[in-house]
Amino acid sequence: MNNNKMIAMMLTMSMLAAAFAGCLGGDDEDDTPDWSISMASDVSADFVESAWDPIIPNLNDADMCDAIISAMTKTDEREQVVDFTRAYYTSSQGVIGGSGAASISAVADLNAEGTTIGVQSGTTSDLYAQENLGAATISAYDDFPSVIAALNNGDVHYAMGDAPVLSLEGTLMVTFSDENFGMAVQGDSSGELLGALNMAIGAMVDSGEYDLIYGASFDGAVTLADDTTMDTATSYPVPTEGSDLTAVLESGSLRLCTDPFYPPFESYDDSGAVVGFDADIAHAVADEIAAHYMGAANPMFMAPVADVEIKIGTMYDTTGGLASYATGFEYAVNQAFTDLNAMDDGYHFVNVYADSGGANGQVATDGANSLVSAGVVAVVGAASSGASTAANAVLSQAGVPMISFASTAPSLSDSTAYPHFFRVVPSDALQGEALADLVTSQGYTSTAIIAQNDAYGAGLADAFDANFDGTTCARYDFNQAEFNAAAMTTEAIQAVTDASMTCDSVIFMTYPDTGAQFLGAMYQAGASLPSFGGDGMAGAAALTPFGENSALANGMMTTSPRAGSSSGDFPATCGADAVCSAGIYTSEAYDAVMIAAHAAKMEDGANMHMHIPMVGSGDGYAGASGTHVFLANGDVAGSGYDVCTFAIVPTYGDYVNCMHTWDAVNGVAATPFAGVTVKIGFMGDATSPAIGELWPSFQAAAGLSAQLANAIGYSNNVQFEVVFADSGCNGYETTSTGASAAQTLVDAGVWGVVGAACSGASKAANAILSEAGIPMISYASTSPDLSDATAYPDFFRVVPSDVGQAAALKDLMIMNNEALTADGGVAIIAAADDYTASLGDLFTSEWIAAGGEICTRSDYARPLTDVATAIQSTLDNGCGAVALFAYNSDGAAIITELSSSAFAGQIYGTDGIASVTTADSMQDDLLDGVMASQPGVASSARGMLVQSLWPTTVPMGQFAMEAVDATTIMMFAAFTQLATPQLTPSMAIAATGNGWDGATGPVTFQANGDTLGQGYCIGQFSVTDVGADGEGTVAYDCVYDWSFDNGLVART
Helix, strand or coil: CCHHHHHHHHHHHHHHHHHHHHHHCCCCCCCCCCCCCCCCCCCEEEEEECCCCCHHHHHHCCCCCCEECCCCECCHHHHCCEEECCCCEEEEEEEEECCCCCCCCCHHHHCCCCCEEEEECCCHHHHHHHHHCCCCEEEEECCHHHHHHHHHHCCCCEEEEEHHHHCCCCCCCEEEEEEEECCEEECCCCCHHHHHHHHHHHHHHHHCHHHHHHHHHCCCCCCCCCCCCCCCCCCCCCCCCCCHHHHHHHHCEEEEEECCEECCCEEECCCCCEECHHHHHHHHHHHHHHHHHHCCCCCCCCCCCCCEEEEEEEEECCCCCCHHHHHHHHHHHHHHHHHHHHCCCCEEEEEEEEECCCCCHHHHHHHHHHHHHHCCCEEECCCCHHHHHHHHHHHHHCCCCEEECCCCCHHHHCCCCCCCEEECCCCHHHHHHHHHHHHHHCCCCEEEEEEECCHHHHHHHHHHHHHCCCEEEEEEEECHHHCCHHHHHHHHHHHHHCCCCCCCEEEEECCHHHHHHHHHHHHHCCCCCCEEECHHHCCHHHHHHHHHHHHHHCCCEEEEECCCCCCCCHHHHHHCCHHHHCCCCHHHHHHHHHHHHHHHHHCCCCCHHHHHHHHCCCCCEEECCEEECCCCCCCCCCCCEEEEEEEEECCCEEEEEEEEEEECCCEEEECCCCCEEEEEEEEECCCCCCCHHHHHHHHHHHHHHHHHHHHHHHHHCEEEEEEEEECCCCCCCCCCCHHHHHHHHHHHCCCEEECCCCHHHHHHHHHHHHHCCCCEEECCCCCHHHHCCCCCCCEEECCCCHHHHHHHHHHHHHHCCCCCCCCCCEEEEEECCHHHHHHHHHHHHHHHHCCCCEEEEEEECCCCCCHHHHHHHHHHCCCCEEEEECCHHHHHHHHHHHHHCCCCCEEEECCCCCCHHHHHHCCHHHHCCCEEEEECCCCCHHHHHHHHHCCCCCCCCCCHHHHHHHHHHHHHHHHHHHHCCCCCHHHHHHHHCEEEEECCEEEECCCCCCCCCCCEEEEEEEEECCCCCCCCEEEEEEEEEEECCCEEEECC
16 A cells, blocks of 8 residues: 555554544543444445436535535536535637638637537536637537537537546647636535545545546646635544434445546446546545545555557458358457456457459459558468469558468469468368268269369369369369359350260359359250369358359268367357358368467467467367367368258258368268267058058058158257058958057157058057057048047047048049939948948038938958959849949959959049059059049148159159158157156147148148148049050049038049
């Protein structure tokens, strides 16, 4: 502690003790004091914001504050209502002029008509102007910022106010009227607080602390006037009961009204604290008072040390080929500067940005010159190799080093040609090898190259060509800076199609803007090939130029430098941000800024070319993108490459899944999946003659659904595995049953089960699965019995109950004028099982309710061994039509037998036979004209997606679309339940299946797990190109649609 402060504190403490002793003791008759003070342990200066005009009334009301400190000039008028302390600052008034204001030599020059002067209302300058400058127009504003705004806007010609404050806003033209600032207390106060404040100011001046405070805010010598009088306190007062001083000492708070918009005296800092000269004075005064009365610490003021400001340039494309990645780069760079300046270690880093313009070297050159002029000590960038090449020519001459986070051209490894150039990404000499191995690993041997002819594109193409074990069937190099889409895409396609050997793949060494053009042109020309790309085509942001045509990139595989073991929070921060996570080289950009800043701290920005390699020496710099060790030429070895695949899933989203890696030792290798793998059971009829022929189609539906779900789930650390189980048609001519299949799936540990197909199998499976808490979603079980959620818990289906199908069949027959009488009417032939017999019963009820009679009914047991007996009653009773409730193979046999028996009536069937696969079990031409119903499928974007992705080797069979919907709902429900564990699996399915946009149309589960579906398609078989053997081309086409709302409507 300063000796003067120590001596003063000791003297005042002894005086205070003596004073208290005199006041509180010395009376032998009564030693008990009437009152004693209960002081806090310290006193703090606490600021209360007040507008200027009411600041004195706010003080005198006594509720808001104890005193004012707000650059308030001591005037006779104010002395009438408040008491001022001795001066704590001696100032003068001043004048600054706006743009175009005439010069003045004295303040009296302003006293002219046509001159407008801005002042803050109620201030000394306002009073002076009103009294002395009557010819001018005086404009008074509520606060000082408004005065300056008016001056800058041209609303006033001059601004008048305290000279130190005005000097921060412009050049002082004149100063005048010296004046003193004082702290103010209430005019009718006890005088105790005034005395304490005066003593504290005096102690602060005597100790030399005032000089330190003054020097922190102002230049030049201290010019504080001593305006003390005989009335100014010469000792600290003894606090008495109820006084203003006692209130401060007991509360420990000196409340100070201030108008904190008047720097350098008082203003808010970024944290909301009041700072400035007045604030420093207030804190010192509070410390002096606390030291005297409470013995609290009284530290000497220490002026804050100004941060060293260092400018670092950044360069990346906001125009040009890499502009798609600009937002990601910007996020990373800004986060790096934010993190650096939050360290509060005496340095303040300023980001000075310049566009590098992609392949346009002039933009990069101009940008580099602007950064040199701005005084940057290093440049982070550029992104494009061509831009880095151009910028280095300027920066190296100026002695400004570069650290690129994305320039990978092999030519930049030449430290003689490109001095002071560093990068945190490896050279494309290595990426060319990685791409060559990738193309080979995918089985391609004849690859076309399309490359931009700059340092990046040509360098990477040459590196690929040198390492590829196959043949480069064609190569097209183009000028990125002068790209002509129509001409150059045509030339590229011509080069590929005219190649001497057939090209089986294409690789793009381009940026996204041109890469999208080439891919689109190849698609339109019917010349699409499996595609690959370097880092210039990598990352989700690369899809931006594709617009709505991102599907052109589906399946493209790209390479980009792999981040090593990262440190710090940035990777997680970036991953949580949609913009940053869609970009590439964001962690590298962050690291490049950090490396430049660490180097700058070594010598306050000097000799950066020496300090950058020092940061990356030895064990290297451990950053967000890995550990970077600079080689002698400024390169880094890198950590290998990520191999990523674009998975474009229309109506779901665009995804980039990095499922492989490459390094020089292991080549291309699958990345071990570290997430959660969820097993989904899929059961159906694989072996019975009922609908076994549909099993390949069901398997394809499940596989396609898993492909889509896994493309979406990979980046969310979820993958799905389909476990197949044969449920037969619940024992129909097979040993497989719903129960046996269900037990297999329970043992396999599935989360949920898709299936079964046959209603009987679903019933049997549900008994096992519901006990295990495993939900089901059937894609083909339509029995009305399954609507009973009590009997069949956790059961859902994406097909409607047969209640609707029976009504649809009835309406069709009535429209076709089938006889309602038993004589010549409709016969029923049905298999005696859960699905067919139940549907026969429902149709009977519907037909009778419509006024009809059944000609005859024949129910047969499966397996069907005596077909003739099954149809005999139909023939014997002369029935005119047949309603057939059977599965494919049975239906084929019955139709064949009816034909051979010369039955001429119309045959009607349901979804059991409504598939061209029925023809596999019979002579084709016998199926011609048969009509059958099946659940309807609405036109939908996802339905079109499924059709476009359906494997060409497997015909899409009946209920295939429904199988896709059931499987995708099940998988998305599992994903939902993983994210929301408090949901049960069935709750997750119900939530997911609420307005699900399915391949068959909208799907919404009712409370019992049913869905109304899309009504029914009423189709008719036709057979064309029939040969002598009766075989031909079989088609099943919907001719009517039926719904609960509209009934039967002809399809147009």
